[in-house]
Amino acid sequence: MSDKAISIPPFEQAAAGTAAAVNAGMGHVLLITGMSGAGKTSALKALEDLDYEAVDNVPLSLIGSLVAPAQPVFGGGDFQRSIAVGIDIRTRDFGVEPFLEELDHLVSENAIEVKMVFLDCDDDELRRRYVETRHRHPLAQDRPVSDGIEHERRLMSPLRGRADIVIDTTGLAPGELKGILQGHFEQAGKQGLAVFVISFSFRRGLPREADLVFDVRFLANPHYDPNLKPLTGKDREVADFISADAGFRQFFEGLTKLLQPLLPRYAAEGKSYLTIAVGCTGGRHRSVFIVDKLAAWLREQNQHVRLNHRDL
Template identity: 60%
Template sequence: VVDLALGLEIERLPEPQFDVLLRRKVRVIQIDPFSVSATAKIRYALKLVTGEVMSFEMNPSKITPETCPSETVVLVTGMSGAGKTTALKVFEDMDFEAIDNVPLSLLGNLVLGRQKPFNAPGLSRPIAVGVDIRTRDFGIEAFFTRYDTLVSAGEVEAKLVFLDCDDEELRRRYEETRHRHPLAADRPVADGIAHERRLVLALRDRADLVIDTTGMTTGEFKRLLQGNFTSPPENSLSIFLTSFSYRRGVPRSSDLVFDVRFLSNPHYDESLRDQTGLEEAVGKYVSRDPGFMEFFDSLTHLIEPLLPRYRAEGKSYLTIAAGCTGGRHRSVFVIEKLALWFENTGQKVQVLHRELANSP
């Protein structure tokens, strides 16, 4: 019996652990219907409780999603408030089975026993599991024991992703949402954050991928995960170009950053001040700078030989950022011109003008 009813907000008696159906005693499993992959939790819970694959048949889907191989298992952990719930939703959009806060004692059975669920070939998908300090029986040593077991079993490709965030932004997020930090209790949020950071430091050191979500938009976060965990063609490199304002900080996901504040600034031309680097007049103004063409040629000559080296290294994405004072004129034009250069070399790129995207 699976109870998908919303929990009442008033006090009530403990939920029954068993029910009687057709004169048989059946275990009751209570699941929040709006949590990540509630149906997946049902399947795994039943499988773990009974110890065997369910017997009813399912018609396998004819659609083969272009995602990670089915043997991929991603464990998502990190600082509370750094974006684990968002990450799991992104993984779910990428056709992962996404499950949050699975008890560590069940992790091995869930992952290693999940190939071909329901005994139906072709239904297996990659899985993303959220694990943090709120997980039942969580402990650093226990976590590494389970994780090392997954890796040494050789049946799956296990990846550990650690989500980090600046302490001040974590504090602000908790204050804005009015959520209580799991380790703060009656103490200030900052104390809970500091305590947690000490506890999870070893996880960060062992992670295959560390993502700092400080100042990162949901779109940037999604793009970063997709760049790492979708299955692009062999040796492909996804290239992202972004312009930004130094007043608002350098995008943390940037691999290569170029400061273009030395170029002539259209801001001081009143006829161009309210325009952007997307406008032809602004582009002509910046291009007339005596040093522009020499700079741009040097820029492309620097980038071009790096691309095959990044591909050979197995890098799946590359973010190139250009910044100026306001992020609306010079950096926008440089990124647009760089995008055109990539296009002329036969490479597809994605472009984001951060300050224009954030404009009212």
């Protein structure tokens, strides 16, 4: 896998009763779905390492009884374990409408927190994975893999739109995916806003999971200095070069002044995760330096920060 990672829509409305249950230590449920080949198996293995009970391809008709708070998987006592359930187009009796109905039922009927994680991936990367593994696409047994990917993307679009978290696994190694999941879920049950900061190259596209995107291509570019070109934004020489730009200080001060009042407001609204993406042309110099500096500032504000240099 590789490259991008994370966004957050609707289900921050897990209701007051659900929030109270989670804060009291009750286990919660992650429904892991997405494009075939996008990394569901790797995600479930990573969540197992985070002490989730992970099960795959449970028939939709059985999910309700599986995740009911009274079930043994949640312990029934003071220790109540969380569960991650893998669901995709290969799941028995799978259908988008039944899936969404079951999701709504779980959210409304159970005193537990339920979140959907959608794993996405670039079409070219998915094709490459199928070619490398010599697997057939489940929706294109006798047709080209690209036909199956196109069909599945149309089919799964409503689920992507309803997901609480979208993780783009393009270019991500399994260890990187685990790090992203760890950033989201290792502190399950704890309160506070987790902030993900990503550097990226505009040439390789915007991180689809980003909530806020900042373009720093206006800063002086170390790429054109032959002594700095082979270095990265993590090197002191590059940091000094960018810091010397007349517009740097004003930009960074403005960025932190913008974020300072926003972070507590996002947290007050019940938002659990915020993804900030900073991009430059190649994703190696300016964006890397700014993201490292921003992450340091966020930690000074006592924020829980996860950092990812996507294209470094």
